[in-house]
Amino acid sequence: MAEPQLQPAADAAAPAAAVDIQAIATAAAMAAATAAKEATKGLIEDLRGGRDGDKDKDKVGLPSWEVDPQHADAIVEPWPGASYTVPADMIELVKRGMRPPLIWLTIEALVGAEDGETRKPLTFPLNNKQQERVNEAYRKDNFLPRGPTHQALQVLASICRAVGPPTNDNDKNHAVLLEDMHLGLMTRVTDTHWPVWRRYIKQALDAMWTKREPGVGMSFDIGKINETLVRKAERQCGKPPGHV
Numbered sequence: 001m002a003e004p005q006l007q008p009a010a011d012a013a014a015p016a017a018a019v020d021i022q023a024i025a026t027a028a029a030m031a032a033a034t035a036a037k038e039a040t041k042g043l044i045e046d047l048r049g050g051r052d053g054d055k056d057k058d059k060v061g062l063p064s065w066e067v068d069p070q071h072a073d074a075i076v077e078p079w080p081g082a083s084y085t086v087p088a089d090m091i092e093l094v095k096r097g098m099r100p101p102l103i104w105l106t107i108e109a110l111v112g113a114e115d116g117e118t119r120k121p122l123t124f125p126l127n128n129k130q131q132e133r134v135n136e137a138y139r140k141d142n143f144l145p146r147g148p149t150h151q152a153l154q155v156l157a158s159i160c161r162a163v164g165p166p167t168n169d170n171d172k173n174h175a176v177l178l179e180d181m182h183l184g185l186m187t188r189v190t191d192t193h194w195p196v197w198r199r200y201i202k203q204a205l206d207a208m209w210t211k212r213e214p215g216v217g218m219s220f221d222i223g224k225i226n227e228t229l230v231r232k233a234e235r236q237c238g239k240p241p242g243h244v
Contacts, residue, residue, distance in 0.1 A: 067095045068165040076162040078110060078155040086159055087113040089122040093134075094159050096124070099209045101137030102152035103144055110155070141202065146194045149201065153182045174208065180223030188225075196243050199233035 076086040087110070090100045103109060104119065112118025122130050144152070161175035181204060189197045204222055207229075212218070220226045234241050 066165055067163050074162045076159050078105075078107075078158055084110055084114055086110065086155060087121060089124075091159060091163060092124055093122070095163055097209070097211075098134070099205055100156065100159075101134060102141045102149055102156070103137050105152035105155040106144075106148040107151050108148070142198070144198065146189060146191055146198075149198065150182065150186065153178060153185075153201070157182065177208075177221075177223040184223070184225050193239075193243055195237045196230070196233045196239050199236055200229055203229050203233060 074091065076091055078084070078086055086105070090104060093100045104113075109118060113121075122133070126134065157175045157178040160178060164174055167173050181201075185197060185201070204226070207218060207220075208222055220228070230243055231241060234243060
């Protein structure tokens with residue numbers, strides 16, 4: 001009895017496998033092209049947003065951060081009636097034009113700072129070692145949960161209100177705009193989408209503390225959710241659009 005011929009079946013499977021590999025390669029190429037297209041589109045949107053925002057920078061008018069000399073020795077409560085105060089080195093950072101890392105402004109950090117065990121106070125002027133401590137804390141902000149971030153934003157607003165120059169123009173008041181931004185975030189942010197909004201907050205705060213020429217304001221209103229920044233945060237986090 002003749003042996004069954006299996007070779008043709010194997011030969012028949014080979015073209016099918018080749019087709020599958022080709023289909024996968026084609027799909028991968030299409031996905032890469034789509035991603036590149038979206039990245040290019042995003043870059044164009046970022047550039048357009050900055051350009052269009054510059055047209056209104058005098059209208060928005062938030063100047064670079066300044067300190068009221070009358071508040072040189074201010075003692076800052078994180079909120080009215082708090083049983084502890086903001087550490088002096090955090091206030092000094094703000095007075096020197098630097099934004100404190102949010103991880104150092106949480107309730108846990110403020111309470112722990114009083115015992116001197118959680119974090120050693122910074123000394124000024126900052127040397128390289130101290131600056132690296134600040135930079136490392138900024139990096140830890142990238143992993144800060146939603147609740148502590150909300151705490152830190154309120155404390156940051158309290159510091160700005162205590163040591164910033166008085167103004168009746170809310171569009172030029174860092175404390176008011178921080179609280180407006182915080183309120184807007186609280187009404188829409190969830191834990192599910194927190195990585196995108198955490199990135200958004202970082203970008204917004206970086207923009208607030210960017211040094212600008214006298215009389216030149218920001219290119220967008222920090223007190224309102226900025227769609228361009230949201231889209232940028234979505235791309236950086238690898239998330240699809242739709243968080244606005």
